[in-house]
Amino acid sequence: MEENITKENIRKKENIVYKKTNLMTDKVLSYCPGCGHGTTHRIIMEVVDEMGIQSETLGIAPVGCSVLAYEFMNIDMQEAAHGRAPAMATAMKRLMPEKYIFSYQGDGDLAAIGTAETIHACNRGENITIIFVNNGIYGMTGGQMAPTTLPGMKSSTSPYGRDIVTMGNPLKITELIAQLPGTYFVTRQAVHTPANVRKTKKAIRKAFENQKLKKGLSFVEVVSNCSSGWKMTPVQANKWMVENMFPFYPLGDIKVDRELVK
Amino acid sequence: MRELKLMKGNEAISEAAIRVGCDGYFGYPITPQSEILEYLMVEKPEEISGMIVLQAESELASINMVYAGAACGKRVMTSSSSPGISLMQEGISYMAGAELPSLIVNVVRGGPGLGTIQPSQSDYFQATKGGGHGDYHIIVLAPSSVQEMADFVGLGFDLAFKYRNPAMILSDGAIGQMMEKVEFDEHQPRFTEEEIRKNTPWATVGKTPDRERNIITSLDLDPARQEIHNIKLQAKYRKIEENEVRFEKIACDDAEYIFVAYGTSSRICQKAIQLAREKGIKVGLFRPITLYPFPVKEIKELSKKVKGILSVEMSAGQMIEDIRLAAEGNIKIEHFGKMGGIIHSPAEVVEVLEQKIIGG
Ligand SMILES: Cc1ncc(C[n+]2csc(CCOP(=O)(O)OP(=O)(O)O)c2C)c(N)n1
Numbered sequence: 120m121e122e123n124i125t126k127e128n129i130r131k132k133e134n135i136v137y138k139k140t141n142l143m144t145d146k147v148l149s150y151c152p153g154c155g156h157g158t159t160h161r162i163i164m165e166v167v168d169e170m171g172i173q174s175e176t177l178g179i180a181p182v183g184c185s186v187l188a189y190e191f192m193n194i195d196m197q198e199a200a201h202g203r204a205p206a207m208a209t210a211m212k213r214l215m216p217e218k219y220i221f222s223y224q225g226d227g228d229l230a231a232i233g234t235a236e237t238i239h240a241c242n243r244g245e246n247i248t249i250i251f252v253n254n255g256i257y258g259m260t261g262g263q264m265a266p267t268t269l270p271g272m273k274s275s276t277s278p279y280g281r282d283i284v285t286m287g288n289p290l291k292i293t294e295l296i297a298q299l300p301g302t303y304f305v306t307r308q309a310v311h312t313p314a315n316v317r318k319t320k321k322a323i324r325k326a327f328e329n330q331k332l333k334k335g336l337s338f339v340e341v342v343s344n345c346s347s348g349w350k351m352t353p354v355q356a357n358k359w360m361v362e363n364m365f366p367f368y369p370l371g372d373i374k375v376d377r378e379l380v381k
Numbered sequence: 382m383r384e385l386k387l388m389k390g391n392e393a394i395s396e397a398a399i400r401v402g403c404d405g406y407f408g409y410p411i412t413p414q415s416e417i418l419e420y421l422m423v424e425k426p427e428e429i430s431g432m433i434v435l436q437a438e439s440e441l442a443s444i445n446m447v448y449a450g451a452a453c454g455k456r457v458m459t460s461s462s463s464p465g466i467s468l469m470q471e472g473i474s475y476m477a478g479a480e481l482p483s484l485i486v487n488v489v490r491g492g493p494g495l496g497t498i499q500p501s502q503s504d505y506f507q508a509t510k511g512g513g514h515g516d517y518h519i520i521v522l523a524p525s526s527v528q529e530m531a532d533f534v535g536l537g538f539d540l541a542f543k544y545r546n547p548a549m550i551l552s553d554g555a556i557g558q559m560m561e562k563v564e565f566d567e568h569q570p571r572f573t574e575e576e577i578r579k580n581t582p583w584a585t586v587g588k589t590p591d592r593e594r595n596i597i598t599s600l601d602l603d604p605a606r607q608e609i610h611n612i613k614l615q616a617k618y619r620k621i622e623e624n625e626v627r628f629e630k631i632a633c634d635d636a637e638y639i640f641v642a643y644g645t646s647s648r649i650c651q652k653a654i655q656l657a658r659e660k661g662i663k664v665g666l667f668r669p670i671t672l673y674p675f676p677v678k679e680i681k682e683l684s685k686k687v688k689g690i691l692s693v694e695m696s697a698g699q700m701i702e703d704i705r706l707a708a709e710g711n712i713k714i715e716h717f718g719k720m721g722g723i724i725h726s727p728a729e730v731v732e733v734l735e736q737k738i739i740g741g
């Protein structure tokens with residue numbers, strides 16, 4: 120057995136167990152080690168690849184750490200102004216109803232500066248997919264407090280911990296938009312373990328299938344980590360996420376086939 | 382066959398949009414231009430040409446809908462009035478940076494702030510000098526009649542696509558609200574996806590195997606590349622300045638004095654010319670139609686021939702800065718402005734000409 124593990128053998132097609140997704144470009148990901156953005160990009164591209172819809176899929180990158188998502192995804196993409204992606208996705212879908220349109224947004228982008236665009240696109244029931252990566256912090260700008268930062272959680276603009284009296288409460292925007300009649304599928308997932316990656320991929324697949332079936336808006340939150348912003352190692356960050364983020368942002372479907380399930 | 386109609390300036394914008402094959406309108410109500418959205422909702426252009434009309438949740442949303450539609454190679458537009466246009470500046474700057482063609486209509490009202498709903502020309506600086514952040518210009522067309530409101534929709538789209546740049550119709554509440562006769566061309570079909578793929582190969586309409594993916598962005602974090610991008614933008618603006626200047630001259634041939642005015646105030650000046658000439662004052666009108674690009678050469682030439690220029694604006698004096706720069710100090714140039722939604726009377730324009738230019 121041992122002597123079979125040679126470079127030549129590993130490279131043999133029949134021995135490949137993991138490889139770069141076809142629709143990811145060769146550009147090296149700019150994310151910190153362990154960051155959930157890279158994994159989330161990958162599974163979106165796997166879904167687009169498996170559905171065979173590369174030529175019909177248009178993505179929108181946000182302002183945030185994933186601002187350069189268009190460098191990594193091998194599809195036509197637009198770069199949004201901070202928070203405006205749902206408005207853009209609305210126009211793209213209205214003008215080209217046969218295309219698959221998704222926005223990819225962070226929590227600052229989607230739940231602070233872009234709250235109005237998010238709520239109204241969801242409430243109109245636009246037939247689009249919103250992928251929402253919630254890491255409870257402004258990763259890109261260096262770890263400031265986000266609308267989703269947990270009570271007591273430290274950030275560069277809540278250095279003594281988020282005080283909900285003066286800084287407000289974290290916003291559970293996903294639960295909020297699940298209440299809107301326009302949303303068809305609302306779910307909260309994570310990508311820190313292979314099992315969770317599989318679940319998230321299934322959810323994203325379902326979201327894209329919903330567009331095909333013209334069902335309305337699908338919203339997939341991915342609770343993610345930010346080792347740099349949280350000032351932790353990647354392993355610590357995942358542990359902290361499981362222990363602190365998940366109790367506040369519980370994983371699972373919130374609305375399925377337009378019915379609240381939670 | 383041209384079709385004759387009687388309608389408001391605002392309605393003429395909408396009717397023209399349907400007829401030139403506009404793909405989408407996205408807007409938010411604000412006086413004095415809400416008729417643009419209302420007319421479109423009544424006419425249901427989706428049933429006529431497939432044109433999409435959507436009332437957005439804000440001007441921020443509207444302009445970003447326009448950004449995204451333009452990025453798909455679609456002929457898309459929005460309209461608003463001054464406070465709403467201020468909100469749109471972020472999106473306009475992004476479109477300038479990403480080089481996206483689009484049409485924005487500003488039916489100007491008096492400011493600053495919530496100001497008034499009455500007509501004004503106080504957004505000249507904002508329109509012609511960029512308006513949002515960064516070094517950029519948008520093409521600015523200034524209609525002075527309902528007919529021009531209609532005609533500049535097609536012209537605006539054509540120029541926008543020719544240069545991959547946003548274009549603006551800078552009108553005002555008076556022209557938006559007044560009714561006049563207006564002639565329309567027949568309906569043009571909208572572009573098909575095949576035509577869009579051919580005409581605008583940069584558009585994001587889906588990556589096919591025969592080409593690289595298309596990316597629409599205004600971002601480049603590398604300063605060296607960002608500088609090159611800016612140099613390219615500036616070269617484009619110089620080309621626009623060279624090729625797209627439009628203006629009208631009225632009674633300028635024998636004129637000793639010139640009014641420079643656009644939009645509503647240019648119409649007041651036409652009446653003022655009559656009154657002045659009855660008194661034996663030889664005055665003409667130079668009306669810039671493109672405010673950006675500004676008719677610099679033409680004003681410089683005029684300034685060598687006449688004795689004085691009066692800039693007549695419904696503002697505290699904005700265009701006069703461009704007139705003075707163009708004239709290079711050759712002659713006396715004064716400003717006569719009205720603010721806060723007040724329109725000049727022709728008689729007072731003549732009076733000020735006599736006092737500030739002829740007598741002064
Ligand atoms: C209008 C505007 N305001 C502020 C910024 C600065 N900014 C860039 S990214 C960002 C926060 C992004 O946080 P989030 O959406 O949570 O994304 P993450 O980086 O955490 O993935 C901010 C405030 C900007 N680019 N534009």
Ligand code: SF4
Pocket residue numbers: 149150151154155156184254258259344345346347348
């Ligand atoms: S700063 Fe945070 S969100 Fe950004 S790449 Fe690093 S870990 Fe990911």
Ligand SMILES: [Mg+2]
Pocket residue numbers: 225226227252253254255256257258265
């Ligand atoms: Mg974040």
